[in-house]
Amino acid sequence: MSSTNQPTPEQFEVIKAVADFSAKPMRSPVLRTPDEHGMAYTDVFFPAIDGVPLEAWYIPAPSDSNLLIIANHPLPMNRYGLAGHLEPWDVMDPTEINFLFELKHLHDAGYNILTYDLRNLGRSGSGGNGACGVGRYEWRDCVGAKQYVDNHPELSKMKVGLLSRCTGGNAQYEAISRHPELFRNVSCMVSPLVxxxxxxxxNYANSVLQGSGEFPEIIDFEQIKAGGLKNSEMTPHLFAKDIFMPTLIVQVRGDKWTEDSDGEKTYELLGAKEKDFFWIEGTTRRWVGYNxxxxxxxxxxxWFDKYMK
Structure with missing residues (x-):
């Protein structure tokens, strides 16, 4: 980008909106609960490693089980998903995302589930003046969740797998990199759409208004101004080499908001000896991929059955 090249006023509005989404995302409501999908659950809460209070559900398996999935979520979602079919949360793609359907499948397959809201999202507390790091701050939540499990009289005896989606996956990679000792006993991870x-x-800015995404320095500056980070600082590539447990990477092939090569690079960088890559086909919409x-x-x-049963 040349120093003389500047966005049009319309492009700058898109840039500001994208920067605000990245740095200070709008909270979305926890619209549905596990009992609506036939699952008993308990509300639980615990601190992140830096003290931010996190809200969670513990969903026990229908019969005695020593298997536990720790699940987290993308931006700007929460443990339920996203009320994307309702205003104002429909702005990116007017589609509801409901993770309770996949949690029900895991529940019925005999897994206990701990699923929590990341900081500044859902019903969890605020941290870092509300700023999002797309993993760079949220890793502290992943550590807090694992410490909660390790200190719990029953959960600490269970075999653990991780379901770490998008921003939650980026965060999980950094948590594992910073505190490998905490995650040594994790059996495997499924890592959708990091x-x-x-x-x-x-790509997202260009999908809203062509050319808006061609000003990376301006996007970075607007994000920093809003309390966030530069985009180059927010990538799973920084920590993928430290992932040692069997990991399944999942991406939407042809996702119009990303590039296939980004997910492929994450996969190549993974330090895990056992790893696999699964493409979601038949859509280019990321929100559809989450469902x-x-x-x-x-x-x-x-994947969980292979490494946990």
Whole structure:
């Protein structure tokens, strides 16, 4: 980008909106609960490693089980998903995302589930003046969740798998990199739609208004101004080499908001000896991809079953 090249006023409005989404996302409501999907649950809460209070559900398996999935979520969602079918949360894609469908599949397959809201999202507390790091602050929540499990009289005896989606996946990678000792006993991880924000902000901005994504320095500056980080700082590539447990990477092929090469690079960088890559086909819409395992749980359950049962 040349120093003389500047966005049009319309492009700058898109840039500001994208920067605000990345740095200070709007909270979305926890619209549905596990009992609406036939699952008993308990509200639980615990601190992140830096003290931010986190809200969670514990969903026990229907019969005695020593298997536990710790699940987290993307931006700007929460443990339920996203009320994307309602205003004002429909702005990116007017689609409801409901993770309770895939959690029900895991529940019925014999897994206990702990699923929590990341900081500044859902019903969890605020941290860092409300700023989002797309993993760079949220790793502290992943550590807090694992410490909660390890200190719990019953959960600490269970075999653990991780379901770490998008921003939650980026955060999980950094948590594992910073505190490998905490995660040594984790059996495996499923890692849907982790993303590098350089790729996402460019492609998403261009999908709203062509050319808006071609000003990376301006997007970075607007994010920093809003309390966030530069896009180059927000990528799973920084920590993927430290992932040692069997990991399944999941991406939407042809996702119009990212690039296939970004997910492929994450996969190549993974330090895990046992790893696999699964493409969601038949859509280029990321929001549709988030609902995929709720409708087609075979690969999700298959990966956990392989390494946990």
């Amino acid at each position: 993303v590098s924000m350089e790729v996402f902000t460019k 995929y395992f709720g409708q087609h749980p075979e690969r999700l359950i298959g």
